[in-house]
Amino acid sequence: MDIRKVKxxxxxxxxxxxxxxxxxxxxxxxxxxxxxxxxxxxxxVQVPLQVPDNIPQGSVTPESTQDPAxxxxxxxxxxxxxxxxxxxxxxxxxxxxxxxxxTVNKGDVLCIVEAMKIMNQIESEVSGVISKIFVENGEPxxxxxxxxxxx
Amino acid sequence: MNNRVRLLxxxxxxxxxxxxxxxxxxxxxxxxxxxIINSLSHYGLTIVAVKGKGYRLSRSIxxxxxxxxxxxxxxxxxxxxxxxxxxEEIDSTNKYxxxxxxxxxxxxxxxxxxxxxxxxxxxxxxxxSPPGSGISLSIAxxxxxxxxxxxxxxxxxxxxxxxxxxxxxxxxxGLKWPNDIFFQGKKLGGLLIEIRGETAGPCDVVIxxxxxxxxxxxxxxxxxxxxxxxVSIKDSTASRNYIAxxxxxxxxxxxxxxxxxxxxxxINEWQQYDCMRGKKARLKLQGKNIHGLVVGxxxxxxxxxxxxxxxxxxxxxxxxxxxxx
Numbered sequence: 065m066d067i068r069k070v071k072x073x074x075x076x077x078x079x080x081x082x083x084x085x086x087x088x089x090x091x092x093x094x095x096x097x098x099x100x101x102x103x104x105x106x107x108x109v110q111v112p113l114q115v116p117d118n119i120p121q122g123s124v125t126p127e128s129t130q131d132p133a134x135x136x137x138x139x140x141x142x143x144x145x146x147x148x149x150x151x152x153x154x155x156x157x158x159x160x161x162x163x164x165x166x167t168v169n170k171g172d173v174l175c176i177v178e179a180m181k182i183m184n185q186i187e188s189e190v191s192g193v194i195s196k197i198f199v200e201n202g203e204p205x206x207x208x209x210x211x212x213x214x215x
Numbered sequence: 216m217n218n219r220v221r222l223l224x225x226x227x228x229x230x231x232x233x234x235x236x237x238x239x240x241x242x243x244x245x246x247x248x249x250x251i252i253n254s255l256s257h258y259g260l261t262i263v264a265v266k267g268k269g270y271r272l273s274r275s276i277x278x279x280x281x282x283x284x285x286x287x288x289x290x291x292x293x294x295x296x297x298x299x300x301x302x303e304e305i306d307s308t309n310k311y312x313x314x315x316x317x318x319x320x321x322x323x324x325x326x327x328x329x330x331x332x333x334x335x336x337x338x339x340x341x342x343x344s345p346p347g348s349g350i351s352l353s354i355a356x357x358x359x360x361x362x363x364x365x366x367x368x369x370x371x372x373x374x375x376x377x378x379x380x381x382x383x384x385x386x387x388x389g390l391k392w393p394n395d396i397f398f399q400g401k402k403l404g405g406l407l408i409e410i411r412g413e414t415a416g417p418c419d420v421v422i423x424x425x426x427x428x429x430x431x432x433x434x435x436x437x438x439x440x441x442x443x444x445x446v447s448i449k450d451s452t453a454s455r456n457y458i459a460x461x462x463x464x465x466x467x468x469x470x471x472x473x474x475x476x477x478x479x480x481x482i483n484e485w486q487q488y489d490c491m492r493g494k495k496a497r498l499k500l501q502g503k504n505i506h507g508l509v510v511g512x513x514x515x516x517x518x519x520x521x522x523x524x525x526x527x528x529x530x531x532x533x534x535x536x537x538x539x540x
Contacts, residue, residue, distance in 0.1 A: 149501075
């Protein structure tokens with residue numbers, strides 16, 4: 065499907081009260097929703113990956129392109145153990161647990177992930193320096209999503 | 216024990232004590248007693264002062280007693296109890312356990328406090344309870360399973376509290392998703408579960424419970440929503456130590472059996488206590504207010520709300536449900 069068409073659909077959704085649009089065109093389909101499964105408000109575009117039949121299996125590695133963390137060597141990646149909301153600090157008016165460039169020890173708390181009012185303090189599995197933070201405070205995150213890179 | 220705590224223990228029965236008598240007991244001047252009495256109001260306690268009679272608490276206080284608790288904790292829970300500690304004053308019982316370096320070795324450990332200086336709820340929300348007026352406790356438990364399997368613990372712990380209160384003859388106490396304890400639209404208590412652990416491995420769970428037991432008459436603390444305490448619900452309320460011991464037993468036994476409990480059973484039981492179903496509510500999610508009608512919970516325990524005639528599912532976020540008038 066033409067990306068301009070998708071863009072148009074997103075605009076249409078934003079201008080209206082509609083929370084979801086699904087369009088089928090032959091074998092292609094796109095569903096644009098305001099409401100993410102976890103309850104967060106965001107726009108999700110799902111376009112099925114079209115792989116021509118003549119390309120042998122294995123030459124397409126969607127995981128390496130989807131996961132920003134594994135695309136390049138970032139060092140050790142800390143991933144989320146659950147679906148939830150990411151918090152960089154213990155409460156809204158305290159400073160973040162860690163910042164880029166900070167040295168952490170194994171067992172130090174890096175962030176909090178909340179699900180069902182369970183506040184889960186994520187500990188670092190290794191010692192190192194925080195080289196990257198992939199998520200923003202308050203952002204909904206998925207199971208296995210990369211949160212930090214440590215070097 | 217500081218003079219404030221000593222004085223509070225002296226006048227705990229709610230009877231009149233003269234400044235002179237109290238001064239003598241503590242070895243301080245009457246002026247010093249007057250100062251301490253005044254300071255009690257900062258803690259949310261109400262003192263009645265009558266010329267010629269002295270001072271008394273607006274309500275008597277039943278202090279927690281370690282021996283009394285230990286003798287009342289049910290034997291299957293008692294067997295797995297490793298440590299039980301009562302603090303006169305602490306910043307937060309949850310914080311104490313979470314920050315304890317040897318938390319994994321503390322399984323199972325129970326911490327209670329007569330007064331928390333920084334009692335906490337979700338995301339920095341304060342939990343306010345004057346000395347000796349509530350049940351503030353935290354239980355530390357070590358789980359071998361990863362955190363992913365523990366999400367319904369939030370609901371199950373709420374149900375455990377309701378079971379205890381129901382057994383003690385309290386009717387009509389319900390839950391607001393996921394585990395706030397309510398009576399007729401007023402907050403009676405709440406739970407806060409905090410977990411420490413590496414992402415894939417075993418974890419340490421701390422379940423914190425705050426329950427309003429017997430608040431001072433004319434309590435003027437800064438609680439920003441309608442609230443109620445147990446003694447206002449029922450005339451002959453069981454003793455504070457007994458209720459605390461029952462809550463500890465029930466929550467410990469839940470933790471002990473949690474891995475074998477059916478999620479379906481947890482959901483079914485929780486639904487019986489749902490006091491928000493069918494009510495209009497406001498849901499605060501990442502700074503936005505969502506208005507809708509509470510439908511209930513789904514098979515995974517997520518909150519279901521009808522927003523603009525569409526059922527939406529919520530599992531996390533800046534959630535605070537308030538009944539709309």
